[in-house]
Amino acid sequence: MISRRIKKSVSDHIVDIVVGAIVVVVFFMSVYPFYLSVVLSFNEGTDAASGGIYFWPRRPTLDNYIQLVSDVKWIKAFAVTLSRTVLGTAMTVFFTTIVAYGLSHSKLIGRKIYMGILLVAMYVSGGIIPYYAVLKALGLMNSFAVYVVPGMLNLFYVLVSIAFFKAIPQELEDSAQVDGARDLRIFVSIIVPIAKPLLATIAIFVSVGHWNAWYDSAFFVQNDDLRTLAYRMMATIQRSSTTQGTDISQAGIVSMITYTPLSVQLAAMVLAVFPILAVYPFFQRYIIAGITIGSVKG
Amino acid sequence: MKKSLVVRLLNQRWLQLFVLLGMAYLLIFSYIPMAGIVIAFNKYKLNSGIVGMFTSPFVGFDNFIEFFTDYQFGDLFMNTILMSVSKLFFTFPLPIVLALALNEVKNRKVKRTVQTVSYLPYFISWVIVYGFCNIMFTKNGVVNDLLAALGGARAAFLSEPGTFLPLAVFTAVWKETGWWAIIFLASITSIDLSLYDAAEVDGASRLQRIFYITLPGIRPTITVVLILALGNLMGGGLSGSKFQQEYLCGNSGNLERAEILQTYIMKVGLSKARYSYAAAAGLVQSVIGLSLVGISNFAANKLTGEGLF
Numbered sequence: 198m199i200s201r202r203i204k205k206s207v208s209d210h211i212v213d214i215v216v217g218a219i220v221v222v223v224f225f226m227s228v229y230p231f232y233l234s235v236v237l238s239f240n241e242g243t244d245a246a247s248g249g250i251y252f253w254p255r256r257p258t259l260d261n262y263i264q265l266v267s268d269v270k271w272i273k274a275f276a277v278t279l280s281r282t283v284l285g286t287a288m289t290v291f292f293t294t295i296v297a298y299g300l301s302h303s304k305l306i307g308r309k310i311y312m313g314i315l316l317v318a319m320y321v322s323g324g325i326i327p328y329y330a331v332l333k334a335l336g337l338m339n340s341f342a343v344y345v346v347p348g349m350l351n352l353f354y355v356l357v358s359i360a361f362f363k364a365i366p367q368e369l370e371d372s373a374q375v376d377g378a379r380d381l382r383i384f385v386s387i388i389v390p391i392a393k394p395l396l397a398t399i400a401i402f403v404s405v406g407h408w409n410a411w412y413d414s415a416f417f418v419q420n421d422d423l424r425t426l427a428y429r430m431m432a433t434i435q436r437s438s439t440t441q442g443t444d445i446s447q448a449g450i451v452s453m454i455t456y457t458p459l460s461v462q463l464a465a466m467v468l469a470v471f472p473i474l475a476v477y478p479f480f481q482r483y484i485i486a487g488i489t490i491g492s493v494k495g
Numbered sequence: 496m497k498k499s500l501v502v503r504l505l506n507q508r509w510l511q512l513f514v515l516l517g518m519a520y521l522l523i524f525s526y527i528p529m530a531g532i533v534i535a536f537n538k539y540k541l542n543s544g545i546v547g548m549f550t551s552p553f554v555g556f557d558n559f560i561e562f563f564t565d566y567q568f569g570d571l572f573m574n575t576i577l578m579s580v581s582k583l584f585f586t587f588p589l590p591i592v593l594a595l596a597l598n599e600v601k602n603r604k605v606k607r608t609v610q611t612v613s614y615l616p617y618f619i620s621w622v623i624v625y626g627f628c629n630i631m632f633t634k635n636g637v638v639n640d641l642l643a644a645l646g647g648a649r650a651a652f653l654s655e656p657g658t659f660l661p662l663a664v665f666t667a668v669w670k671e672t673g674w675w676a677i678i679f680l681a682s683i684t685s686i687d688l689s690l691y692d693a694a695e696v697d698g699a700s701r702l703q704r705i706f707y708i709t710l711p712g713i714r715p716t717i718t719v720v721l722i723l724a725l726g727n728l729m730g731g732g733l734s735g736s737k738f739q740q741e742y743l744c745g746n747s748g749n750l751e752r753a754e755i756l757q758t759y760i761m762k763v764g765l766s767k768a769r770y771s772y773a774a775a776a777g778l779v780q781s782v783i784g785l786s787l788v789g790i791s792n793f794a795a796n797k798l799t800g801e802g803l804f
Contacts, residue, residue: 212599212701219596220609226669227612230627233637237630248635296517299510306504311514318525324777326764327531327548331523334544350520380509409620412739416765427622431743434622434629459629466626473618481611 231470238262238467242460260456261464270421271429271465277341278426282407285345289403290396292349297358298384319352332417343417344410344425354399361395362388398483405473426469433462535559535775541768551771558775567759575755575780578737579728579787581660582667587724589672591717594679595705610680613673621739624666628653628744632662654748663740663753678720679713686712725791729784756780 237245238261240254249255265271300311322328337343365388373383389396411427418424424432437459504511527545535558537551562568593613600606616624631637632652639649652658690708699707729737738757745753756776764773 206700208700208702212705216596216599219593220600220605223593223613223673224609227616227673230631231615233630234627248633248640251637251640292517292520295513299513299517302507302510304503305507305510305514306500311518314518314521318521321529322525322781323528323530323532324774324781325760326770326774326777327528327534328524329765330531330534330539330541330548330770331528331545333541335523347524350517350524355517380507380513405618409618409622411620411622412742416761427620430620430626431622434626435746462626463630466623470619470623474615477615477618 234463234470235467237460238463240460241455242457242463243455245460246457256455258455261460264456264461265464265468268461270424271426271461273422274424274426274429274465275468277344277423278408281341281344281410281425282404285348285407286400286404288345288349289351290400293351293354293399294358294392294396295384296350297355298362298388300355301359301362315352315355319356329416338417339419339423341423344407344413347413348403348406351399351403354403358392358395358399361392365391394483397480401476401480401483408469408472426465430462430465430469433458433465437462532774532778534771535778537771539771539774541770554771558772559779561772562776562779567754570751571754571756571759572783574752575729575757575783576787577660578663578741578755581664582737583724583728583791585664585668586671586675587721589668590675590720591679591713593672593676594683594713595709597676597680598683598709599701599705610673610676614677615673616670617674619670621670621743624670624740625743628662628666651748653744654746656749656752659744659749659752663744666740666744675720679716682713682716683709721795725788725795728787728791729780756783 233251236252236254237250239257239259240250241256241258242261244256299305300308300315302308305311332338332343332347337346369387369391370383373387378386409427411425411431414423414425414428415431437457498506531545531548534548534551536555537553539548539551543551597606597610600609633639634649634651638652643649650658652662686709690712691704694704694708737755738761741753741755742758742761745758757780760773760776760780763769763776
């Protein structure tokens with residue numbers, strides 16, 4: 198190795214120090230908020246409100262989690278969020294790729310016009326208010342469907358998928374066609390198996406979006422049974438930030454309750470991040486693949 | 496022999512069906528709302544439905560005049576632009592710095608670990624980022640304790656107008672730097688390694704290698720990402736999450752700085768049911784967004800001598 202033989206200059210050492218500092222700071226800043234949330238979620242909420250907890254629980258308890266899982270509101274929120282994530286992701290992946298599959302055929306009559314319609318829709322928008330009016334007129338407002346239907350066609354992933362499908366050899370489809378298979382059959386039994394990495398990539402990003410969504414729940418839904426997890430967390434934080442922390446802790450001492458809405462929310466937050474953390478290592482290669490596909494196309 | 500159009504259409508009827516379903520979807524969820532922007536010029540009531548968007552009484556530019564003369568307009572305008580520009584200013588260069596730094600880390604395990612944790616925040620909800628702020632930046636939170644220990648004064652980060660912009664920029668940087676660094680790191684790996692060896696033989700220091708090999712090597716990627724970022728300027732920097740962020744962190748304490756066009760439109764339009772007025776404000780927002788993109792493109796042209804579009 199050449200680098201071993203050449204003596205390090207002063208500036209090289211400075212680079213080492215700066216790089217080391219950046220790496221340590223980035224690592225600590227990325228991890229610490231997650232860590233502190235876990236710590237606080239295992240600490241009595243009334244005690245946590247007085248501050249001063251940095252690295253481990255001061256008054257350890259499971260109360261926040263017990264309170265969380267015994268509260269129907271939170272359970273419902275988890276159920277709604279899980280359903281919309283599973284159903285919404287399946288619908289989006291299927292609809293997006295099947296439209297892209299049609300558009301990927303150069304023999305498709307009217308292809309240029311279709312692509313034009315698509316690109317205009319991608320870059321021009323009427324804004325949120327007319328969109329709201331359309332959702333309302335369609336009767337989607339205040340229903341579960343408003344979570345999964347309006348996002349069914351993801352135009353960015355349509356473009357990514359078209360590029361992917363175009364790279365599949367035409368002979369594969371032709372031979373299936375000779376065997377008498379129809380387009381939907383070809384799509385399901387030949388294209389889908391080849392396109393697994395693509396489908397996985399789209400599924401990851403779409404499902405993360407569903408799992409994290411709160412604004413459709415906030416603006417398009419009034420029924421309290423249909424609230425999503427992220428919405429509930431948001432609402433809890435906003436409500437508790439209008440009341441003073443000390444008031445909550447004093448109320449807690451009087452009534453012998455150790456949790457606060459905020460500490461229960463922290464437990465929910467930890468549980469909400471957990472699935473993302475759990476699948477994260479497995480999906481990393483798709484994540485990298487996804488951003489690379491995206492940057493090539495985008 | 497060329498088959499007739501009808502025969503060819505029949506042969507591809509399934510493909511046509513797939514695509515037409517997509518087009519029908521776009522008609523409903525994109526094109527009708529696009530045409531619906533006409534409500535900015537009339538007096539629309541929500542219960543008159545889609546047809547009502549086009550048949551409501553025409554009022555010309557009344558909604559726009561009302562918006563421009565509103566006492567809040569100046570603040571909204573300034574906040575929106577200040578927020579967009581300052582976020583871009585930080586969220587765009589910092590991922591490049593992180594990628595360069597990670598590239599200099601020799602220990603592969605350290606490099607991978609730091610990279611992995613740095614883009615984790617990209618995958619969590621803004622609500623959770625808001626939750627993190629709520630435990631880190633409160634009056635007796637970790638950050639204030641640290642400030643106090645260092646002899647500084649405690650600040651009400653979450654409810655003061657003055658701290659809103661720094662906090663918004665900070666959280667945007669926190670959430671997205673690691674993610675965008677991936678692109679730059681991927682681009683760095685495609686640089687020819689023999690260039691580095693040659694530079695080393697010539698006695699170039701590491702800093703010189705960073706500035707004369709690595710940075711020029713990823714220049715095309717930097718340009719592409721800058722285009723993406725500029726296109727998203729009104730959305731708030733790279734990933735366009737400004738609305739969520741401002742809406743979540745804005746409160747009665749900091750609203751004079753936190754309220755931007757996007758949040759204002761949502762509140763006035765949906766909470767106060769002033770649909771036509773909010774649609775007019777939305778149109779103004781789009782026009783400002785387009786001009787910002789144009790201006791920054793012009794500036795980028797002047798600075799780098801390279802056309803973005």
